[in-house]
Amino acid sequence: MSIQIDKNKCISCGKCGNVCPGNLIYNDLQGKAFIKYPEDCWDCTACIKECPAQAIKLYLEEGIGGKGGYLYTSQERKDCLIWHMVDKFGKEKVISINRKVSNAY
Amino acid sequence: MNYKNKTCEIDVLIVGGGTAGCFCALTLAENSGLKVIIAEKANIKRSGCLAAGINAINAYINPGETPESFVEYVKNDSEQVIREDLVYSIAKKLNKTTEKIEQLGLPFLKDDHGNYVQRGKRSIKINGENIKPILAGAIEKKPSITVINKLNIVDYLVKDNKIIGAYGFSIEDRELIAIYARHTVCATGGTSGLYKPNNPNLSRHKMWYSPFNTGAGYAMGIRAGAEMTSFEMRFIALRCKDTIAPTGTIAHGVKVPQINSKGEEYIHKYGKPSTHMRLYATVQENKAGNGPCYLKTKGISKDQQEELFKAYLNMAPSHTLKWLENNSGPASENIEIEGTEPYITGGHSACGYWVDINRKTTLKNLYAIGDVAGGSPKKYVTGCFAEGEIAALSIIKEFKHDRTEKLTEQELKEKFSGITKFLENSKNTCSINLIEKTLQETMDKFAGGISEHYEYSKNRLELAKSELKTLFELTNGLKAGNFHELMLIYEIIDRLYVGKVLIEHLLARQETRWRCYQENTDFPKKDDKNWLKYVNSKYENGEIKIIVRNLVKKDENYEHSN
Numbered sequence A: 001m002s003i004q005i006d007k008n009k010c011i012s013c014g015k016c017g018n019v020c021p022g023n024l025i026y027n028d029l030q031g032k033a034f035i036k037y038p039e040d041c042w043d044c045t046a047c048i049k050e051c052p053a054q055a056i057k058l059y060l061e062e063g064i065g066g067k068g069g070y071l072y073t074s075q076e077r078k079d080c081l082i083w084h085m086v087d088k089f090g091k092e093k094v095i096s097i098n099r100k101v102s103n104a105y
Numbered sequence B: 001m002n003y004k005n006k007t008c009e010i011d012v013l014i015v016g017g018g019t020a021g022c023f024c025a026l027t028l029a030e031n032s033g034l035k036v037i038i039a040e041k042a043n044i045k046r047s048g049c050l051a052a053g054i055n056a057i058n059a060y061i062n063p064g065e066t067p068e069s070f071v072e073y074v075k076n077d078s079e080q081v082i083r084e085d086l087v088y089s090i091a092k093k094l095n096k097t098t099e100k101i102e103q104l105g106l107p108f109l110k111d112d113h114g115n116y117v118q119r120g121k122r123s124i125k126i127n128g129e130n131i132k133p134i135l136a137g138a139i140e141k142k143p144s145i146t147v148i149n150k151l152n153i154v155d156y157l158v159k160d161n162k163i164i165g166a167y168g169f170s171i172e173d174r175e176l177i178a179i180y181a182r183h184t185v186c187a188t189g190g191t192s193g194l195y196k197p198n199n200p201n202l203s204r205h206k207m208w209y210s211p212f213n214t215g216a217g218y219a220m221g222i223r224a225g226a227e228m229t230s231f232e233m234r235f236i237a238l239r240c241k242d243t244i245a246p247t248g249t250i251a252h253g254v255k256v257p258q259i260n261s262k263g264e265e266y267i268h269k270y271g272k273p274s275t276h277m278r279l280y281a282t283v284q285e286n287k288a289g290n291g292p293c294y295l296k297t298k299g300i301s302k303d304q305q306e307e308l309f310k311a312y313l314n315m316a317p318s319h320t321l322k323w324l325e326n327n328s329g330p331a332s333e334n335i336e337i338e339g340t341e342p343y344i345t346g347g348h349s350a351c352g353y354w355v356d357i358n359r360k361t362t363l364k365n366l367y368a369i370g371d372v373a374g375g376s377p378k379k380y381v382t383g384c385f386a387e388g389e390i391a392a393l394s395i396i397k398e399f400k401h402d403r404t405e406k407l408t409e410q411e412l413k414e415k416f417s418g419i420t421k422f423l424e425n426s427k428n429t430c431s432i433n434l435i436e437k438t439l440q441e442t443m444d445k446f447a448g449g450i451s452e453h454y455e456y457s458k459n460r461l462e463l464a465k466s467e468l469k470t471l472f473e474l475t476n477g478l479k480a481g482n483f484h485e486l487m488l489i490y491e492i493i494d495r496l497y498v499g500k501v502l503i504e505h506l507l508a509r510q511e512t513r514w515r516c517y518q519e520n521t522d523f524p525k526k527d528d529k530n531w532l533k534y535v536n537s538k539y540e541n542g543e544i545k546i547i548v549r550n551l552v553k554k555d556e557n558y559e560h561s562n
Helices: A015-019 A046-050 B019-031 B067-077 B084-091 B094-104 B131-140 B216-224 B248-254 B275-287 B302-313 B317-325 B380-398 B409-424 B432-446 B458-475 B483-508
Strands: A002-005 A025-027 A033-035 A056-059 A070-075 A080-086 A092-098 B004-015 B036-039 B054-057 B118-120 B123-128 B145-148 B151-159 B162-170 B175-186 B238-240 B293-295 B335-339 B366-368 B533-540 B543-550
Touching (some): A015 A025, A015 A046, A056 B317, A070 B317, A080 B317, B004 B019, B004 B216, B019 B036, B019 B131, B019 B380, B036 B175, B067 B084, B084 B380, B094 B131, B094 B380, B123 B248, B151 B175, B151 B216, B151 B483, B162 B409, B162 B483, B175 B380, B216 B366, B216 B483, B275 B293, B275 B335, B302 B317, B409 B483, B458 B483, B483 B533
Parallel strands (some): B004 B036, B004 B175
Antiparallel strands (some): A002 A056, A025 A033, B054 B123
16 A cells, blocks of 8 residues: 555655655645655655655555554654554554664564 | 757766665775766665665675685575676675775674674674665765766667767656766666566565666666676565565574474475575475465564564564554564565676676676676675675776767767657557566566466467567557656566566576576476586677576686687
């Protein structure tokens, strides 16, 4: 199901479209970002990490284990990327990752 | 209709701003005053294979290992048919390039003595989520490098059998661009999207290799008559079902075995557990009715599980989402694994441009590095860095400030109209999607895809060959409604060229050298007597000519002579 961009949250900064490795995101007539080719999304989350307004969410399609939940990121300090995973009931799990710290695996 | 166009001149043009291309540009900037352009289809900040991140540095000489033992490992794992000289030249640079990326800001796990922490025999632990922004940030600081993002290069500019640059179009600015360069470096990455992928429809790009690497660099080389090597050594990865996320983090990091549905560890039944044999074993278990197969993670600790959630967010975030929204995790459930569709990529297998020790191709003034350069499997990220450095140092050594050669205005105009004809075609005689789908179905059924357990035979390849011929003809009638569709048209044409060459290579190797990668049912055994050779090819006058070459050994430092 790839990404969904919330038009109400989009601040028209263009960063998502700029960074998408597949050139899949364009602006509509109001200047709001939308994913023009959702079936071509790689789920790399480059746009999500780039969005300063938390307007972009990643969904998994039903056929590959999606259950209506979604994921987005926010940034607390410069080096701290916070991942928000929300299930279909709205229950949220937050995982905070310091970009300066290595994986354990 | 007239479209905007421009031409420019530069010392070095690097086509593709991924792992290899970025490192090549940095090396040129740090060791010379040469002016460099990186032509990038998307944006170097997140383009190429490393968009989402990587999970480890997988090519590193750990204590107890040597560059020589690295070559032996790659040779044995790849059934002897590698360019030992190339792999050795990479092996000698792996640790230096690793230190370099650490200096640029990539975080490494270290022990109390400040040494890197090993993950496997040849890998070390990192946080690779931010690797592309780190590389892009370093490039931004170099005034001698100009990055042109959203520029889709479609072909080389050729004069008197010399590569004098490349041309294409800007997707964003809707402009045609020709770049003349004294040296051109191809770093566009390998090919995905040739075969029917694991997942259909809206998840069709939920694949392991970048779906945006569509073989442009190979196709440009093929069309210009460059010699190519070992396309028949396809690469097929063993991955987590559905999300196609990597398995190495768990297999090497947590160290759990692969089991079948009966709970048996099955790998050892099939002989030495090389990369292709672990895949083959899994395919055979499924064929025998013992599937599905799993990574046995059930029972790992909650702490280990939390660390895996993080590790996957740093490279394949959709897998962590899958676990969490299903209220599951590796501690409570084993992870089902499956083989991907075949890819053509020289970073993992040996396919690509036939290059000399300095990464020069057989076309004058053209270098190839990273996934497009053949002969050296298992180079991964640090090996791509090494090749970027090797090419850069060779360019600096050989650079002469002579006059840039150019096409005549008329010749360039003809090149540009080759692009714009797709915008001007009056109506679509066929859709891009239909050609892509037919190509993928054809390769899947007749050239050894997932549905055929990766097996192929001459009869079936002949059918694939004839289908591809039809598809080639259909591309002439494609209509691009905008510059994005123009990019999609070139992506499909490039894949058809790669597919055409791949079929000839699969036909030419009359043995089965690598399980699954090259499973020729007409010749199901490995034949060391006749096939310890490279299968190479050249595209001449519309025909693919096969060239069989003898193996090059470690200290030979091969240079092109014939």
